[in-house]
Amino acid sequence: MKLDLESIKKLAKSIEEHNLSEISVEVNGTKLTMKKEEPKEEIAASTVKYVEQAVSTSNEVSSVEKLETFEIVEDGIEVISPMVGTYYSAPSPESEDFVKIGDRIEVGDTVCIVEAMKMMNEVKSTVAGTVVALKSENGKAVKKGDVLFLVK
Numbered sequence: 161m162k163l164d165l166e167s168i169k170k171l172a173k174s175i176e177e178h179n180l181s182e183i184s185v186e187v188n189g190t191k192l193t194m195k196k197e198e199p200k201e202e203i204a205a206s207t208v209k210y211v212e213q214a215v216s217t218s219n220e221v222s223s224v225e226k227l228e229t230f231e232i233v234e235d236g237i238e239v240i241s242p243m244v245g246t247y248y249s250a251p252s253p254e255s256e257d258f259v260k261i262g263d264r265i266e267v268g269d270t271v272c273i274v275e276a277m278k279m280m281n282e283v284k285s286t287v288a289g290t291v292v293a294l295k296s297e298n299g300k301a302v303k304k305g306d307v308l309f310l311v312k
Contacts, residue, residue: 181196182194237312238307238309240308241274241304241306244301244303245281245302246299246301247272258271258272258273265290270285271283271284283308288311289312291311294308
């Protein structure tokens with residue numbers, strides 16, 4: 161076999177006829193790989209169909225169910241996790257939490273511990289104010305940038 165234009169056209173036709181997604185050929189040290197990709201229009205059409213279905217099902221939701229999906233939005237300054245790890249609200253299971261809702265904190269106060277790779281890292285407050293919301297749960301994983309507390 162020779163890799164000329166006619167041979168390449170035959171390979172392309174074989175992909176269609178046999179419903180292949182990829183074909184590779186090596187002739188005299190020259191390697192040719194052909195891949196079939198889905199047209200972009202089909203992907204967009206399937207996305208639109210999904211959106212239409214989602215809209216039609218959301219119209220059937222009762223007003224009671226709609227009310228349950230709303231969250232109470234609290235405002236305040238966010239204290240965020242500086243790293244990935246496990247969040248602890250107290251220095252030990254028997255100890256009191258570092259902070260509770262309503263506590264006044266100052267810049268530099270220890271507000272929690274994030275355990276990362278068996279190291280207990282104290283998280284210090286970067287803001288001063290009153291804690292208005294606790295956004296993390298004791299013993300649960302947190303990611304860098306997750307909101308731990310809201311402070312006013």
